[in-house]
Amino acid sequence: MGSNLKTNNSYTAIPEMPIPFQVEIEFSNICNAKCMACPRYDMPTPGFMKIEILEQIINHYKKAKEYLNWDDLPEVIISGGGEPLLNKQALSFINKITDAGFSTSLTTNGSAIDGEMAKKLANSNLEIIFISFWGIEQQEYENSMKLNFYKNLERVLTLAEECKKTNKTIFVKWVRVPELKSSDYEIEIFWEKHGIKTINGYHSIWNRGGLLEKTKLPKDSFDGQLPDTNRRIWCSDLYFSDAFNWRGDCVLCCCNYFTSNQIIVGNILVDKPEDFIARKNKILNERPIPKMCQTCKLPRTSRAMRLTGRIFKHLSLEDQKILTQY
Numbered sequence: 001m002g003s004n005l006k007t008n009n010s011y012t013a014i015p016e017m018p019i020p021f022q023v024e025i026e027f028s029n030i031c032n033a034k035c036m037a038c039p040r041y042d043m044p045t046p047g048f049m050k051i052e053i054l055e056q057i058i059n060h061y062k063k064a065k066e067y068l069n070w071d072d073l074p075e076v077i078i079s080g081g082g083e084p085l086l087n088k089q090a091l092s093f094i095n096k097i098t099d100a101g102f103s104t105s106l107t108t109n110g111s112a113i114d115g116e117m118a119k120k121l122a123n124s125n126l127e128i129i130f131i132s133f134w135g136i137e138q139q140e141y142e143n144s145m146k147l148n149f150y151k152n153l154e155r156v157l158t159l160a161e162e163c164k165k166t167n168k169t170i171f172v173k174w175v176r177v178p179e180l181k182s183s184d185y186e187i188e189i190f191w192e193k194h195g196i197k198t199i200n201g202y203h204s205i206w207n208r209g210g211l212l213e214k215t216k217l218p219k220d221s222f223d224g225q226l227p228d229t230n231r232r233i234w235c236s237d238l239y240f241s242d243a244f245n246w247r248g249d250c251v252l253c254c255c256n257y258f259t260s261n262q263i264i265v266g267n268i269l270v271d272k273p274e275d276f277i278a279r280k281n282k283i284l285n286e287r288p289i290p291k292m293c294q295t296c297k298l299p300r301t302s303r304a305m306r307l308t309g310r311i312f313k314h315l316s317l318e319d320q321k322i323l324t325q326y
Helices: 051-067 090-099 115-122 138-145 149-166 184-193 208-214 236-240 254-258 273-285 300-307 317-324
Strands: 005-008 011-015 022-025 075-078 104-108 128-132 169-173 241-244 249-251 264-267
Touching (some): 011 317, 022 051, 051 090, 075 090, 090 104, 090 115, 115 149, 128 149, 138 149, 208 254, 236 241, 236 300, 241 254, 300 317
Parallel strands (some): 022 075
Antiparallel strands (some): 005 011, 241 249, 249 264
16 A cells, blocks of 8 residues: 555565554444353453544544555444444444545444434445344344344344345344354345345354453364464454554454453554554564464454455465465
């Protein structure tokens, strides 16, 4: 992206320094669900993001694009360690982000979506709305997420009807926890009948930051690879994405939302874009790597391709291997 890219042969190569193609923003770390594959046993202090924090994040990346000569603004993912729509300012926050020119998606469990909010979300400038809905039978859903199946199904279907009117794309996604007995095919057909798309694949449990080791989940249900510290880019999430908690701290990565021992790269109120980049580069080059990273199992190849999607096809074969061959 811009002047941050080096060149080898005729292809655009990977950035010399960490640079975010994706920014995840946490409106709140409070959640009304208790999903089996969410390590919420050691969450940081609960709270809600304030407007001044969000405005600083927006300004941070708009300035970074100008001063660091980035080609594009990073994509924004509204998610974090909690349910974003529990923040009463969530809708106005979404509008601020999209009005600033960021391609933006929302991940929600749907439990806070009443009829009025469904209309507003459908008429927003969100690119995609992802609904976490684990199961199509009452028992498997309620055992997996500890939310009311019928109430939330009605909310999701209401949102879907509103989104049809505005051609807004919504996807249902789930995680293959032991309580979820329905097959992928059955789930896909269920939502297809309601005119809702599903995400194929990516249903396995990620042992994010190694934090699921303390849960009752069977260890053989985890998917992904440990980081290879012989690699220059041993974690594409750390290299190509930023993650902000509700306080405005840039944390190590999206896995870091779920522990009170958060590794803080910087704070949006006091640090400049180049500060975040320099500190991340230091973390990437230091050995040993952070303790939580040593036990973190992610589907690293697919994550790398997802995060670098806008440049991946332009990379040399050598650089593609650097990113994806773990």
